[in-house]
Amino acid sequence: MSAKTAERKAVARKDLTYGQWIRKEMKRNWVAYLLILPYVLVFTLFTVVPVILSVVISFTNFNMLQMPDIVWIENYINLFFADDVFLTACTNTFIFAAIVGPASYLMSFLVAWFINELSPRIRSIVTLIFYSPSIAGQVYLIWGTLFAADSKGWANAALMEIGVLTEPHKWFQDANTVMPLCIVVALWTSLGTSFLSFIAGLQGVDRSLYEAGAVDGVKNRWQELWYITLPSMKPQLMFGAIMAITGSFGFGAVVTALAGFPSVDYAAHTIMHHLEDYGGQRYEIGYSSAIATVLFLIMVGANAVVKKAISKVGS
Amino acid sequence: MAKLRTRKHKVVLSRSAGGDAGITIMLTLLGAFMVLPMIYVVSQSLKPLDELWMYPPKFLVSRPNLGNYRDLFTLMNDSWVPFSRYVFNTVLTSVGGTFGHLFLASMAAYALAKIKFPGGKFIFKTIQTSLMFHSTVTAITSFIIMSALNMIDTYWAIIIPAWGSTLGLYLMKQFMDTAVPDTVLESARLDGASEIRTYWTIAMPMVKPAWLTLIIYSFQGLWNAGASTYIYSEQLKSINYAISQITAGGIKRQGASAAATVLMMAVPILVFVISQSNIIETMGSSGMKD
Structure with a gap:
């Protein structure tokens, strides 16, 4: 028996109260606190405190210049009842996230599953092809050239050639086409971390389960997927979902780069843009903190719902 | 059948x-x-x-x-701040941010994965929750905190927040859970090795794929970083910003702009080609249990 388990036996005795036991454990493991301290300090300062601070500031009219007054929920009332642009931004964000999130998740999983049985060499090449757009910096700007507004744009030229269009279409300046195009571009850059996680998860599924499944009457690859593969990679599915959801709310920069800011008729205006507008340009920090808080709640809420749904897979 | x-x-x-x-x-x-x-x-x-x-x-x-590439280099030489300065800025912040992150996150990951201590679970849960929201949410209040700490318009504004990024720590902790067997650590402790020694000489060598993954993730993020709201001075800005300035010259610079994009994307793609197998190995343990 190791020293550590012996000690744990000792603290299970009834002669210590819970408080005493905690204090004893904390003292015994002081090195652990030392090890996490630097990271936790930075994490607290740049992640935890900003979230709390933004909730606090959202109840004030802080503008970086004057002493802030507490205005309670006035910012939120204005946001939901007086700010039409915010409601447009909400709708756009939901449409965007509801399409990009699930579609990128599904695409990541399907591609990972399709290539799972290929030879390792071919698999790594295909992985590279699908993964590259997500790490290649600002390469998505090429979509701006492909769908340029004049007849030199490749899409316009091709469509005019076959007679679908008679004159060049302004893809990113037309309220009807800007949003769908941005969604396509976002999808193009979305096979990132969750994709890699799925590839690894599929590789890690215990081969003997498939053999056992075959003996037990699993007939085709779809049954195999549903009864064996998906349940055995539930942790990856969970992690991938979180990456996909968080990512689907984070495409503001792609939209700004392609559609400009503000986009035509606010057709591609998302909550992120609204936040940037009030916080980064108008310095209405109180109001923008309310926007940030709403966005935070939406993201964490969406994640919580999806996590619950995935925990039911295969059960 | x-x-x-x-x-x-x-x-x-x-x-x-x-x-x-x-x-x-x-x-x-x-x-x-x-x-x-x-x-x-x-x-x-x-x-x-x-x-x-x-x-x-x-x-x-x-x-x-290769005319466009030649044009690009001509444009680079014409920039007001010497182009090498932008390269230096990006390399400095990428290296400083990445290695600080590797060091801090691996220490914390070791403690969270391999030592049972009061509060450990809570801390990890909190960190895991932060994977669920995008950093834009905290951009404005981070700005306020940085100005309170006098970090605005210094390299620190880029480097220090990178140390505390979440994904790297998460992947490292999950990998340590599976790749470092408790029995090995127990016997090291029995031999009288201190916890810090165990972390450095036993656990760390066993999680090399996770190091590499963490380095690459952090480096990619910093390499692709464009204009930061925390930096005003021209001579502290990144390559990506400088290139976006060059290519912002409009339609007549389309060729140079494409050349710049190809050069910028070549770096992270090459890095991924070299490290793919290690990254996939790390991702094998990326799953979330609850």
Whole structure:
């Protein structure tokens, strides 16, 4: 028996109260606190405190210049009842996230599953092809050239050639086409971390389960997927979902780069843009903190719902 | 009873030809969607001026040359702040941010994965929750905190927040959970090794794939970082910012802009090619249990 388990036996005795036991454990493991301290300090300062601070500031009219007054929920009332642009931004964000999130998740999983049985060499090449757009910096700007507004744009030229269009279409300046195009571009850059996680998860599924499944009457690859593969990679599915959801709310920069800011008729205006507008340009920090808080709640809420749904897979 | 077929000692299920064909078609279509824009950008960067302006535009270059790359370097030499300064800035913040993150996150990951202590679970849960929201949410209040700490317009504004990024710590902790057996650590402790020694000489060498993954993730983020709201001074800005300034010159710089994009994307893609197997190995333990 190791020293550590012996000690744990000792603290299970009834002669210590819970408080005493905690204090004893904390003292015994002081090195652990030392090890996490630097990271936790930075994490607290740049992640935890900003979230709390933004909730606090959202109840004030802080503008970086004057002493802030507490205005309670006035910012939120204005946001939901007086700010039409915010409601447009909400709708756009939901449409965007509801399409990009699930579609990128599904695409990541399907591609990972399709290539799972290929030879390792071919698999790594295909992985590279699908993964590259997500790490290649600002390469998505090429979509701006492909769908340029004049007849030199490749899409316009091709469509005019076959007679679908008679004159060049302004893809990113037309309220009807800007949003769908941005969604396509976002999808193009979305096979990132969750994709890699799925590839690894599929590789890690215990081969003997498939053999056992075959003996037990699993007939085709779809049954195999549903009864064996998906349940055995539930942790990856969970992690991938979180990456996909968080990512689907984070495409503001792609939209700004392609559609400009503000986009035509606010057709591609998302909550992120609204936040940037009030916080980064108008310095209405109180109001923008309310926007940030709403966005935070939406993201964490969406994640919580999806996590619950995935925990039911295969059960 | 399902049909069994043996292929190199492995039992595999019968695969219908229709399914195989369907998957191949889907994969080809999706692959084309992914790869064509990448090919287009490379092709654009090699087009001579008259081909860039040709109507109807051609997808592929017919007479490739390196004129656009030459133009790009000429434009770089003309910039007000020497271009090497932008390179230096990006390299400094990428290296400083990445190594600080590796060091801090691996220490914390070791403690969270391998030592049971009061509060450990809570701390990890909190960190895990922060994977669920995008950093734009905290951008404005981070600015306030940084100005309170006098970090605005210094390299620290880029470097220090990178130390506390979440994904790296999460992947490192999950990898340590599976890759470092408790029994090895126990016997080291019994031999009298201190916890810090165990972390450094035993656990760390066992999680090299996770190091590499963490380094690459952090480096990619910092390398691709454009203009930061925390930096005003021209001489502290990143390469990506400088290149976006060059290419913002509009339509006449289309060729140079494509050349710049190709050069910038080559770095993270090459890094990924070299490290792919290690990253996939790390991702094997990325799953979230609850």
